[in-house]
Amino acid sequence: MKEIRKGMLLVISGPSGAGKGTLVSKLLDKDPSFAFSVSVTTRGRRENEIEDVHYHFISEAEYDKLLSEDAFLEHASVHGHRYGTLKSEVYERMEKGQNVLLDIDPQGARAVMEKEKDCVSVFILPPTYRDLKVRLHTRNTEGEEEIQRRLNNARGEIEQMSRYRYLVVNDDLELAFDQLAAIVRAEKQNSVRYFPEIEEE
Ligand code: ADP
Ligand code: 5GP
Numbered sequence: 016m017k018e019i020r021k022g023m024l025l026v027i028s029g030p031s032g033a034g035k036g037t038l039v040s041k042l043l044d045k046d047p048s049f050a051f052s053v054s055v056t057t058r059g060r061r062e063n064e065i066e067d068v069h070y071h072f073i074s075e076a077e078y079d080k081l082l083s084e085d086a087f088l089e090h091a092s093v094h095g096h097r098y099g100t101l102k103s104e105v106y107e108r109m110e111k112g113q114n115v116l117l118d119i120d121p122q123g124a125r126a127v128m129e130k131e132k133d134c135v136s137v138f139i140l141p142p143t144y145r146d147l148k149v150r151l152h153t154r155n156t157e158g159e160e161e162i163q164r165r166l167n168n169a170r171g172e173i174e175q176m177s178r179y180r181y182l183v184v185n186d187d188l189e190l191a192f193d194q195l196a197a198i199v200r201a202e203k204q205n206s207v208r209y210f211p212e213i214e215e216e
Contacts, residue, residue: 028119034185088100
């Protein structure tokens with residue numbers, strides 16, 4: 016049997032601290048059909064982050080240049096910094112049949128959902144607001160003021176969850192990952208991107 020597959024655009028979003036990054040890296044480890052779309056950002060690099068792996072860290076001027084060149088599939092100001100998904104990270108791969116994964120904020124996710132109707136959007140939720148707060152503190156990558164800003168944004172973001180095709184509550188990590196993996200498995204067979212060619216014999 017011959018088959019053709021178009022690439023899937025998987026959009027993972029949710030409030031900061033819900034566990035998007037954790038679930039995304041697990042999926043990338045376990046499913047080599049996915050490529051991570053490395054975003055550009057004007058925020059500073061954290062100690063554990065690798066240039067061009069986690070982000071392309073760029074200056075405000077470089078960001079403005081990319082904007083003027085219409086290089087972004089979507090872009091947004093998130094918690095006081097600018098982030099953008101480069102078209103070049105997404106479309107060339109999808110045309111080759113590769114699946115592409117975006118970890119982006121809800122404003123960006125909304126823009127992608129409007130432009131790319133067949134994208135698979137998944138919103139990651141924390142079990143409680145308290146867990147969100149605890150996770151942001153234990154991650155220990157932001158100061159108190161920044162954590163408060165992210166927590167304040169979370170409520171409005173969570174109100175918009177019904178815009179997404181799928182919802183995953185990340186309470187038990189293994190269970191949440193199983194749910195994400197099940198979504199991916201099913202969406203690989205979706206007839207918008209899977210074209211088996213049935214031969215005579
Ligand atoms: P996001 O990318 O959504 O901002 P992270 O993946 O960085 O969130 O997760 C935030 C923190 O919560 C990290 O310290 C991570 O290890 C932790 N975490 C992720 N998932 C769980 C979970 N299911 N239970 C407890 N802690 C979790
Ligand atoms: P962080 O600074 O913690 O890495 O990310 C902050 C937020 O920005 C997260 O919600 C993350 O998903 C989001 N983000 C990362 N890259 C992009 C991007 O290219 N576009 C948009 N809109 N959001 C992004």
